[in-house]
Amino acid sequence: MDRQLSRRQILGTGLFLGSAALLAACGSPAPRASSSSGKPSGTLRMSWWGADDRHERTQAALAAFEERYPGVTVKAEFTGDFQGYADKLSTQIAGNSAPDVIQMSGQFIAAYATRGALLDLNQYMPPIDVAAWDKAAVAEATYDDGVRGLSVGRDGYACFYDKGELDALGIATPAPDWNWDDFESILSDVVSAGGKYRYGCSDGGGRYEVLTVFLRQNGSDLFIDDKPAFTADQVADLWDYWGGLREKGLIVTPDIQAAWTKALDATPLVQGLAAFEFASSSTLLNLRSLVPSEVGINPLPYSTDGEAGQVVRSPMYFSAYGRSKNPDAAALLIDFLLNDPEAAEILGTTRSIPTSPEARDAIADLLTDDDKASAAYLDVLDEAGAVPISPLPAAFNDFDAALIRTYQEVMFGRTSSKEGAKRLVDEADRLFA
């Protein structure tokens, strides 16, 4: 036997052993780091988006969790802006490397839940205990016969405004049951008073929240049973209303609106350009830290015949990643963050007024004035007969992008509101066919 051959043999044996080890590693089931009976252990990753306050409170809550369960370490992955978080999460899920516990937005939970990326939390009760919860709240994020996320908190769509500036200009603050005509006259007062804001409001024509409320006021909704439920005429009516405001110079110009990136600090209100802004009520806390004067909160304007059409919803959910190596510990963490009184006290209302009754009771005495304002706003919405949002379908992101894009075409005068609305409806029909 010559040298080359023996070398080849060695090489071959090495390759065989190497690949065998690799195959073996791929073939064996992932070791479960914990079981429901034994002590939980291992490492978890958790990701969320939000402002600094949320980062600090969540990290403190994770530290409390690690203290309670000494075998578990939790690595925090947090992102400041929502769009960046959405991009990062989609890349992580595409690359099979998403965190074990994920803060999910109602805007994209369906996209992941219907593609099998999220665990069915029903299988993990216990450790998750929802006995005290409202049944409807538990079932809210049910997709493919599984609970793919649990509601963290409650909020609703809202109209925010710079109350300090309105007071300074001597303009009366809006009543909770104002309508779209009142809205226009207040914007007109703000602009003609020539205070610190050049415009009255951002452009709401391309906002799905505004469209939803408008549609509800006209006897329809954005989605019913995962299908779009609106007509081109309805959309064109809304766009014509906003077009009128734009012509009168009451709302921001198209280029300012087009620069908006869904980040709170990029809104015209925070940038000092417009006095009114639409957002979900849970952003009140953050808005108050970003706007120097006092921020007021009101429902979206009613229709002129008094229809409220307001929306309440869960701004976010906690979900567990479908490929988590440690699902039991992940479920334990979700339960801790949602229900545990100690965690509730640390987290406060950084993710809005908690959905969990235990957590709500735990922080009842700790509410700040801002929290009370948020809670009071939910009562206002209740009185207005606000109805929970119908779940956003899996292709919602596509739809939202199409709404923004077609509305931009109308804003910039590249197409008429009728033609644009027709195109949006066509595109929606294609997306949800």
Add this chain to the structure above:
Amino acid sequence: MTQTAQAFVERTVTTPPAVPRSRWDRQSRAENRAAYLFLSPWIIGMVAIVAVPMIMSLYLSFTDYNLLQAPEWVGLDNYTRLLEDPRYLQALGVTATYVAVSVPLQLAFALALAMILNRGLRGLTFYRGAYYLPSLIGASVAIAILWRNLFGTDGLVNDGLALFGIETRSWISDPDTALGTLILLNIWTFGAPMIIFLAGLRQIPAVYYEAAAVDGAGPIRRFVNVTFPLLTPIIFFNVILQVINAFQAFTQAFVISGGTGGPVDSTLIYSVYLYSEGFVNFRMGYASAMAWILVVIIAALTGINFLLSRFWVHYED
């Protein structure tokens, strides 16, 4: 500049190996083995990082694949859908404009500066470095963010225009000007072609200029009749390179438009749409089909460029 041409030729011509006689058989095989052994790091890298993913993506382009569940064979569906997708056609148009406007301007700029720098200015190395810098950093996220701020509502550009009383606007969020800011950014990264032009200019023998000057040719004549013809191989090389580069532009458009290709899809560059279909909307099969069409487009354009080069590229021999 015949070197470039020679390199092109050398790559395509391979000398057939001499038929080994049985005596030499064993030794030459041993040598081959050694050669492959030394090549293996490159071959393994090439196969694992380039060839396999490419074949995978070709396969995926014929499937419906959402990244989370197993791909499903759909035949040519993705390709036929592309032709009916208005956003895809928009992306093609935007990319064509981007390439057709930015590449010639960028090269003209690079050539003009190379000719100025070729004159032996004082502090030449500093200038060369300074002008080359944008090429190194132009495709980075930091520069894209800088650009976003320069051309935003409160940006430096508007501050400058306001001095002259010109009505300001947000250049990056106006559909009429957004693509223009991207083209400007690409032109600004003229350093790499400039360095290549400089090297080319250095190789033009001074005797030609002397002869032309003796014949009474002015600077324009000298450029048209001496510099340009002798520089055509370099220009050709730069055109090929920059066209390919421009077709693959991504970072700038992605960052400046916030990942949307907006406003009104005016900055929806090919790779931005490809990325958003694949990684945001989870249509990886569709995105793979787009990637393969891009490969075909770039290959075809490069081929056409080579064919056309016969008519305008002069090799000096």
